[in-house]
Amino acid sequence: MLSGREVKMRMNKLQxxxxxxxxxxxxxxxxxxxxxxxxxxxxxxxxxxxQTVNELVGYIPKGLEKYADLYKAxxxxxxxxxxxxxxxxxxxxxxxxxILGATVTYIVMLIISMLIIRNGK
Amino acid sequence: xxxxxxxxxxxxxxxxxxxxxxxxxxxxxKVKKEVSARDIPYLGMAAAxxxxxxxxxxxxxxxxxGHAVGSAVIAILFGPWAAVVAVSVAIIIQALIFGDxxxxxxxxxxxxxxxxxxxAAYYLFRLFSYGSAKKSRVFFAAFIxxxxxxxxxxxxxxxxxxxxxxxxxxxxxxxxxxxxxxxxAVPAMAIEHLLLFGxxxxxxxxxxxxxxxxNEPGLIYAFRKGxxxxxx
Numbered sequence: 244m245l246s247g248r249e250v251k252m253r254m255n256k257l258q259x260x261x262x263x264x265x266x267x268x269x270x271x272x273x274x275x276x277x278x279x280x281x282x283x284x285x286x287x288x289x290x291x292x293x294q295t296v297n298e299l300v301g302y303i304p305k306g307l308e309k310y311a312d313l314y315k316a317x318x319x320x321x322x323x324x325x326x327x328x329x330x331x332x333x334x335x336x337x338x339x340x341x342i343l344g345a346t347v348t349y350i351v352m353l354i355i356s357m358l359i360i361r362n363g364k
Numbered sequence: 365x366x367x368x369x370x371x372x373x374x375x376x377x378x379x380x381x382x383x384x385x386x387x388x389x390x391x392x393x394k395v396k397k398e399v400s401a402r403d404i405p406y407l408g409m410a411a412a413x414x415x416x417x418x419x420x421x422x423x424x425x426x427x428x429x430g431h432a433v434g435s436a437v438i439a440i441l442f443g444p445w446a447a448v449v450a451v452s453v454a455i456i457i458q459a460l461i462f463g464d465x466x467x468x469x470x471x472x473x474x475x476x477x478x479x480x481x482x483x484a485a486y487y488l489f490r491l492f493s494y495g496s497a498k499k500s501r502v503f504f505a506a507f508i509x510x511x512x513x514x515x516x517x518x519x520x521x522x523x524x525x526x527x528x529x530x531x532x533x534x535x536x537x538x539x540x541x542x543x544x545x546x547x548x549a550v551p552a553m554a555i556e557h558l559l560l561f562g563x564x565x566x567x568x569x570x571x572x573x574x575x576x577x578x579n580e581p582g583l584i585y586a587f588r589k590g591x592x593x594x595x596x
């Protein structure tokens with residue numbers, strides 16, 4: 244199996260350029276919360292909280308009520324503090340979540356790919 | 365398009381977990397066969413790209429939000445099976461770390477965005493590019509592939525939402541899970557993706573595929589596999 248270091252050393256020019264583009268995209272992620280706020284757009288369709296469903300249809304479906312909070316994610320909604328209403332702070336949390344999530348995804352995918360592909364050339 | 369916990373009945377999410385698991389099993393075998401070790405960094409970047417692009421929530425002014433997924437471009441560049449693995453990793457990390465998409469809905473969300481979408485995109489691209497490596501044709505085919513495959517994933521999501529009132533309602537007629545039926549859920553999901561999010565997926569797909577066509581055409585899976593190059 245290749246170590247992370249070897250993979251990095253084997254990276255070609257195009258791959259390095261893509262990494263830089265991905266990093267830049269990470270820095271732009273706050274657009275993903277600023278733009279919806281600016282255009283007064285709410286939740287994605289079908290991704291409402293139980294309370295919002297109550298407002299929409301007049302009741303909370305029993306199963307939804309039971310399972311909605313089944314799992315507590317460590318960083319829910321890409322924010323470390325959802326009570327902080329400052330858009331600047333939320334943008335910062337979102338950006339950090341983006342970098343964290345993208346890095347974890349990148350590393351996990353590298354490891355999985357190395358485990359799957361052992362026909363190294 | 366990330367279905368949260370509590371919106372799908374077990375009769376829906378359990379079978380979709382089964383289908384997803386079967387798809388991953390095949391995907392692992394195919395990736396082992398098709399992808400060479402030197403392309404491993406690309407797969408890591410593809411998964412990270414999918415994760416990042418899904419964070420760019422775009423608004424329908426005064427309405428809902430949505431986003432591109434990145435499955436289409438990954439399927440064209442690295443093959444649909446590699447896309448299955450890469451986008452699944454992104455979706456599972458979104459659910460586990462950020463609570464974006466439910467734990468019970470991982471199978472369903474991966475089925476829509478990481479299994480059906482890349483395959484739809486790949487075959488749409490093959491169909492519309494028709495083996496041609498002409499820039500304008502490739503750009504057009506990649507756009508159509510991204511656009512329609514995201515709309516398809518949205519419609520599948522709408523169907524999964526919409527069948528819930530039929531599957532599970534209490535005696536007083538109230539839904540147990542997603543309260544909207546097919547007549548509402550499918551058009552809602554389809555229209556917003558037809559109008560905006562699908563176009564964004566299409567443009568992103570077209571730009572990136574064109575970029576690879578210019579810089580590293582030999583890498584593009586859709587051309588290597590049964591495309592123009594195979595006949596040469």
